[in-house]
Amino acid sequence: MPDSILPSPLVELAERVIIANRRAGRTVAVAESCTGGLVSAALTEIVGSSEVFEAGFVTYSNEMKNELLKVSHDVLETFGAVSIATAWAMAQGALIKSHASVAVAITGIAGPGGGSEQKPVGTVVFARAERGASPDTVVADMRHFEDSGRGGVRLQAALCALELLLPDSV
Numbered sequence: 001m002p003d004s005i006l007p008s009p010l011v012e013l014a015e016r017v018i019i020a021n022r023r024a025g026r027t028v029a030v031a032e033s034c035t036g037g038l039v040s041a042a043l044t045e046i047v048g049s050s051e052v053f054e055a056g057f058v059t060y061s062n063e064m065k066n067e068l069l070k071v072s073h074d075v076l077e078t079f080g081a082v083s084i085a086t087a088w089a090m091a092q093g094a095l096i097k098s099h100a101s102v103a104v105a106i107t108g109i110a111g112p113g114g115g116s117e118q119k120p121v122g123t124v125v126f127a128r129a130e131r132g133a134s135p136d137t138v139v140a141d142m143r144h145f146e147d148s149g150r151g152g153v154r155l156q157a158a159l160c161a162l163e164l165l166l167p168d169s170v
Contacts, residue, residue: 026052031094039161043056106161
């Protein structure tokens with residue numbers, strides 16, 4: 001295991017993702033919001049990741065979600081940045097803006113502020129899009145992680161996103 005400033009569970013899972021996707025002949029892209037590049041950082045910790053990891057988009061603001069990933073203003077205004085619709089649009093945008101086989105998007109509320117009764121701190125939404133899959137096939141999930149501090153929520157979200165990049169995950 002390489003010497004890393006990242007937590008070892010994150011690096012270990014990223015290594016599994018790189019190895020499994022290399023074996024499957026897949027390339028990956030990531031669209032991150034609340035994780036702020038943590039998933040991309042974990043993937044690039046792995047030697048040989050350039051064979052698998054194609055692109056990482058950190059779109060923290062709604063404006064950048066719209067400009068870089070083409071998430072429509074209507075989706076953002078109607079459903080909010082932390083929604084299945086936005087995460088799905090982010091994943092689709094990452095596929096469109098890259099040549100990756102699969103893309104995962106992460107958007108959520110890491111805290112300590114920003115939460116609401118409907119979407120408390122720890123609410124994170126994930127989506128995975130695969131090139132060539134039917135656009136009707138939405139793989140997305142909203143999770144409510146324990147509010148273990150900003151770093152804890154971001155770490156839990158990054159681990160979940162990496163799991164979604166494993167070829168056999170559904």
